[in-house]
């Protein structure tokens with residue numbers, strides 16, 4: 240089964256999760272990157288990101304390419320922002336219009352995943368969702384334990 244992991248990560252947690260899944264499944268990886276490279280921290284990051292979510296902003300992404308046809312299975316991940324997926328994923332969904340794929344979803348969050356999975360599924364009609372998992376992983380807290388959970392989950396993905 241040829242697998243692609245697509246993810247967005249603002250502060251590195253989802254990047255760690257994606258790396259574990261990539262290694263477990265021997266998958267290809269596509270990281271979505273914002274053209275806006277300013278690094279926001281602390282409260283400013285939350286205000287900027289929250290505003291993007293509530294204003295339904297679709298932030299521009301750096302150019303990316305993937306030959307979707309060659310993948311049977313796509314794993315998609317993002318941090319939870321204000322109870323849903325980070326707006327970078329919204330841009331990606333609009334640009335790529337993935338359909339007819341088997342998909343697994345993951346998110347990283349600080350304890351409240353909100354409606355992340357419902358929102359992603361609604362944005363990706365015409366696909367089959369084989370698995371979903373939220374990981375509580377925030378600012379380095381519990382990273383080791385969280386990544387153990389990721390490893391265990393990735394093993395189950397090999398069988399979906």
Ligand SMILES: Cc1cc2nc3c(=O)[nH]c(=O)nc-3n(C[C@H](O)[C@H](O)[C@H](O)COP(=O)(O)O)c2cc1C
Pocket residue numbers: 247248249250251252253254284285286287288289317318319320321322323347348349350351352353376377378
């Ligand atoms: C703008 C913004 C909004 C967030 N909203 C939530 C939220 O609604 N629920 C939650 O549990 N964590 C929330 N978080 C925390 C992130 O989901 C969490 O730190 C995640 O691990 C970050 O992943 P990353 O390092 O890959 O960017 C938010 C973070 C930001 C920057």
